[in-house]
Amino acid sequence: MKCEDYQGLLQDYVTRQLDPARRRLVDAHLLECADCQRELAVLTALVSALDHQPVSEPSAAFAEKVLANLPRQRAFVPSPWWALALAPVLATLAFLFRTPVASALSRLLDRLPNVPVQLPSFTASQVALFVAVALGFGLLVSAGAAYWCWQVWLRD
Amino acid sequence: MDVHLDTAPEDALVSRSARGDEQAFGVLVERYKGMLYSMAYRLMKDRGRAEDAAQESLIKAWAALPGFKGESKFSSWLYRICYNTCISELRKRRPEVELEEAMGVETTGPVEECRNRDMQTVIQDEVSKLPDDYRAAVTLFHFNGMSYDEIAEMTHKPMGTVKAHIHRARALLKTRLLERVGWENLKEVMWQ
Numbered sequence: 034m035k036c037e038d039y040q041g042l043l044q045d046y047v048t049r050q051l052d053p054a055r056r057r058l059v060d061a062h063l064l065e066c067a068d069c070q071r072e073l074a075v076l077t078a079l080v081s082a083l084d085h086q087p088v089s090e091p092s093a094a095f096a097e098k099v100l101a102n103l104p105r106q107r108a109f110v111p112s113p114w115w116a117l118a119l120a121p122v123l124a125t126l127a128f129l130f131r132t133p134v135a136s137a138l139s140r141l142l143d144r145l146p147n148v149p150v151q152l153p154s155f156t157a158s159q160v161a162l163f164v165a166v167a168l169g170f171g172l173l174v175s176a177g178a179a180y181w182c183w184q185v186w187l188r189d
Numbered sequence: 190m191d192v193h194l195d196t197a198p199e200d201a202l203v204s205r206s207a208r209g210d211e212q213a214f215g216v217l218v219e220r221y222k223g224m225l226y227s228m229a230y231r232l233m234k235d236r237g238r239a240e241d242a243a244q245e246s247l248i249k250a251w252a253a254l255p256g257f258k259g260e261s262k263f264s265s266w267l268y269r270i271c272y273n274t275c276i277s278e279l280r281k282r283r284p285e286v287e288l289e290e291a292m293g294v295e296t297t298g299p300v301e302e303c304r305n306r307d308m309q310t311v312i313q314d315e316v317s318k319l320p321d322d323y324r325a326a327v328t329l330f331h332f333n334g335m336s337y338d339e340i341a342e343m344t345h346k347p348m349g350t351v352k353a354h355i356h357r358a359r360a361l362l363k364t365r366l367l368e369r370v371g372w373e374n375l376k377e378v379m380w381q
Contacts, residue, residue, distance in 0.1 A: 076359070076363065079359060079363055080331070083312065083331035083359075086227075086309060086312070086332050087309060088224060089226060090222075091222055091240050091243060095222050095226070095243070098244055099248060103211060103214070103251050104252060
């Protein structure tokens with residue numbers, strides 16, 4: 034290896050990111066190379082200065098402003114996992130109330146003027162199951178969208 | 190403010206804040222305001238905007254705390270929010286920054302003054318002139334004490350790219366500092 038190759042390893046040597054085998058190689062080279070010793074001294078000084086950059090303080094009213102602007106009520110963000118748990122609950126409720134749900138739906142369909150196609154007849158249980166699946170799916174999609182929007186807001 | 194809160198462990202403050210305790214959050218604000226403001230200033234190069242970004246990050250953190258599951262360190266989570274807020278703000282004002290650069294607005298004084306200035310000021314000045322990606326990577330690594338992995342995850346860049354940015358940033362800083370103040374001065378001041 035040439036000096037240039039060793040100098041390419043010196044940054045990781047200084048920040049202790051070099052594996053032990055390569056570290057030993059660099060150690061051995063440093064013993065006999067004045068140029069690399071100088072390069073090491075410069076990098077060590079630079080890294081030390083970068084590691085110890087001072088922390089600046091913001092204005093005196095900083096914390097006060099943050100606390101004064103905290104939203105009093107946190108936004109409710111539905112997680113897709115909650116929706117996943119709620120979907121079977123809704124399905125069960127729809128099944129238990131299948132008769133009123135089915136009759137409400139058929140009354141609604143009757144009010145629609147001139148339905149162009151002949152709708153097949155479904156049993157109350159089937160209608161309730163469709164409603165439950167639709168509700169569960171809708172809830173899952175809306176919660177996923179809300180959660181995604183929340184993550185985007187946090188990122189931006 | 191509750192005197193016990195000042196000495197309370199971070200985990201306790203985080204859980205109390207997540208439950209809506211503003212006093213506990215106030216202690217966290219006091220603990221992190223310097224780091225967040227300094228980080229924002231290094232990324233944005235403007236004190237007023239850095240302060241706004243740091244405040245916005247803390248307000249976002251407060252709102253998001255109920256969802257913080259402790260999978261990462263609280264500090265890393267907070268730095269991530271601050272980093273994203275700064276980057277988003279920088280993107281919004283990009284045309285303005287380019288205009289300033291095109292007009293050759295100088296942020297540093299003459300070379301002669303450097304010898305009399307604190308070396309940390311010179312270093313911060315040189316860091317502020319690095320390209321955005323290099324400056325962000327070197328700030329997160331050296332100032333925030335984050336690992337290559339953490340930076341890669343936060344900036345959505347491959348670890349090799351992050352490492353290359355940090356290496357090139359240090360190489361640029363080394364060259365510029367040696368040109369500006371010379372090795373003898375650099376050595377003398379840095380080892381003080």
